Amino acid sequence: MKAYMDYGASRPVDPAVLDAMMPYFCDSHGNPSSFHSHGFEALKAINIAREQVTALVGAEASEIVFTSCATESNNLAIAGATIRYRKRGKRVVISEIEHISVINIGKELSRQGFEIVMAPVDETGIVDVDKLGELVNDETVLVSIMAANGEIGTIQPIKEAAEIAHSHEAIFHTDATAAAGQIPLEAATMGFDLMTLSSNDLYGPKGVGALYLRKGLRLKPHMIGGGQEGGLRSGSENVPGIVGMGKAADLMIRRMEAEGERLTGLRDRLIRGVLDVVPESYLNGHPTKRLPNNANIRFSYVEGEALIISLDQLGIQLSSGSACVAKTLEPSHVLRALGLKHEEAHGSLVFTLGKDNRGDDVDYVVRGIPDVVSKLRAMSPLTPPELR
Amino acid sequence: MKAYMDYGASRPVDPAVLDAMMPYFCDSHGNPSSFHSHGFEALKAINIAREQVTALVGAEASEIVFTSCATESNNLAIAGATIRYRKRGKRVVISEIEHISVINIGKELSRQGFEIVMAPVDETGIVDVDKLGELVNDETVLVSIMAANGEIGTIQPIKEAAEIAHSHEAIFHTDATAAAGQIPLEAATMGFDLMTLSSNDLYGPKGVGALYLRKGLRLKPHMIGGGQEGGLRSGSENVPGIVGMGKAADLMIRRMEAEGERLTGLRDRLIRGVLDVVPESYLNGHPTKRLPNNANIRFSYVEGEALIISLDQLGIQLSSGSACVAKTLEPSHVLRALGLKHEEAHGSLVFTLGKDNRGDDVDYVVRGIPDVVSKLRAMSPLTPPELR
Secondary structure, eight states: OOEEOBTTTOOOOOHHHHHHHTHHHHTSOOOTTOSSHHHHHHHHHHHHHHHHHHHHHTOOGGGEEEESSHHHHHIIIIIHHHHHTGGGOSEEEEETTOOHHHHHHHHHHHHTTOEEEEEOBOTTSOBOHHHHHHHOOTTEEEEEOOSBOTTTOBBOOHHHHHHHHHHTTOEEEEEOTTTBTTBOOOHHHHTOSEEEEESGGGTOOSSOEEEEEOTTOOOOOSBOSSOTGGGTBOSOOOHHHHHHHHHHHHHHHHHHHHHHHHHHHHHHHHHHHHHHHSTTEEEOSOSSSBOTTEEEEEETTOOHHHHHHHHHTTTEEOBSSOGGGGGGOOOOHHHHHTTOOHHHHHTEEEEEOOTTOOHHHHHHHHHHHHHHHHHHHHHOTTSOGGGO | OOEEOBTTTOOOOOHHHHHHHTHHHHTSOOOTTOSSHHHHHHHHHHHHHHHHHHHHHTOOGGGEEEESSHHHHHIIIIIHHHHHTGGGOSEEEEETTOOHHHHHHHHHHHHTTOEEEEEOBOTTSOBOHHHHHHHOOTTEEEEEOOSBOTTTOBBOOHHHHHHHHHHTTOEEEEEOTTTBTTBOOOHHHHTOSEEEEESGGGTOOSSOEEEEEOTTOOOOOSBOSSOTGGGTBOSOOOHHHHHHHHHHHHHHHHHHHHHHHHHHHHHHHHHHHHHHHSTTEEEOSOSSSBOTTEEEEEETTOOHHHHHHHHHTTTEEOBSSOGGGGGGOOOOHHHHHTTOOHHHHHTEEEEEOOTTOOHHHHHHHHHHHHHHHHHHHHHOTTSOGGGO
16 A cells, blocks of 8 residues: 655656657757747747646736746746846845745845845734735835645635735735645736746646746846746746646646545545544644645654654655755744744644545555554653653 | 758757656656655656766766756856855956857846956857967956857867966856767866756757756855755756756767767768858858867858748758847857858858768758759849859
């Protein structure tokens, strides 16, 4: 028995996506900038992909820029807009629980003289809209609030956040890496100026991302060179990758609703199953305002890494936080923002479900966890006698 | 009959490379940062690829950073080193015929207060080492000279250029996008501090590149985020792409010598065939110090774009310059640097040969070109009577 529940860290490419990509590796391999039939074919392929991504997020084709990953989209969006419009003000407001790339781009901007202000979240991990309203002022050039957090699953009030930003003429960016394809996002109607998208999070290939850029908005390019992607992203286009992201977006449009319901069912079965059986286990994040595929559960007196290694031996793959920051072995800044203590944040597991998970997998995981937790607790000097 | 001779703009992925990539799309799809078996498998795969790229360029594995393309490698290398070591001086020396990404990164650095100095080339397109020696001084922080030019094929005196840079304690970068896999490059013995590599130019997938970074050298990262690639290139790794680049490098090591001889033969057959038959046609670049796969031929009284469209209808794909700047429709800055006039630069064709070309293709192209050139010349008011 196996159960991969780390779709937040990495997703398999959908076989239909891979099929769509295949012709562009060996046969139709042209450079979209080439002035001949092979080039035109490649250009046509990336334009179709652009329309497909467009359709997922309620944009126009001219508003989508392909990049190499969500991290690059965040770099282009946040640094690109902040520097381009720096005359509007020096303040940049982001939430405490943004992806590490957004946090670290903020640090770089603060070295360049910008003032980075962190908007707090409540204990369920939802950005406090009132406090955000107090932090955004007329000196604010950009506000960046993620659409949903990939680690604790909380869905953020981004429509309200965009309104707050716009009431002060600030630009609004949302990192929709974890949310896109899971919950409906309509860039135009929801008031986004910039939105980050990741291909792999849609079951597309790794090495591709996109940035929605509202018509009329300008950016300082991040990747400098031959002026591809309307001058915003230089470098020869990754044609098979872009084709794959387009196909993945296209599939997601049709599957999102039914798959969201299915995953919500599995998620709740998993949460109830674990919390009912394991003493001193708690759900991190919000009970209902969370992504259909995300469960984040805290176990007292256990180290997350030890849990992960033990569960891996049972064929269960999970994460103890974002894979993006796993290498640091620091406790998650997201869990710390909820007010959790260092040791509490360390004892958490992130379950991110996906297309190949079934009820059987969930039951297997629910059966496996209590034993693993008990064994690890028995080894810890901190565990109270009644839990041994 | 078909003849694709635009390998400089885009190469098909080698089928063996695609085979090597395939397991990493759907099955072994882990995130190398994940702390479980799927993650370890992905990490192992990219480390093998790192060793393979290492072997192609005489480096150590710790000296290779994977990026999303050669343009990104150039951004990371040139901006990253120049800004990191800015205290060493404000001067950056590049050649006049660098890739557009290097030229444009230079422009951006000049806006940031650096002094960008262009080293000239002679009329064959070889960097003038004496003049380079005069331009590099103790105020120079970085020298960037490409290993070979992809458009005119000239192989540059980079060992000498590196020595000049080092004699002033400047950092030496070479863009080896067009050269790697065609001519031997040994980073350690040839004195490179930084070297840009492209996957697709090795018959690897698009959307991947690498940067050789000499041990001990530090860079300001270009892509900010979760700290992947030793902190130098954030963003979840493109595992299938990296595996593909590794495999492509591995194949290239074994094939380079024989394939170089084969392509040199085809190249010379092509050059002689065209020059012998078409009046007022000339070879751009150096007659012998050129890449095995490159021929660049100038036809008086003809527009390159018109030639390309006409030849495309015969199934022959070529370029009139670098695809990277084709969109601008400006005459090539490379040909202008050779001293060619605007109209001369416009009437040039770039032939870049590759693995699927055979003697038949060359003969087909040699047979096709005279007729096309004659027809276009007949339509031009500038053509002298004797050529009509």
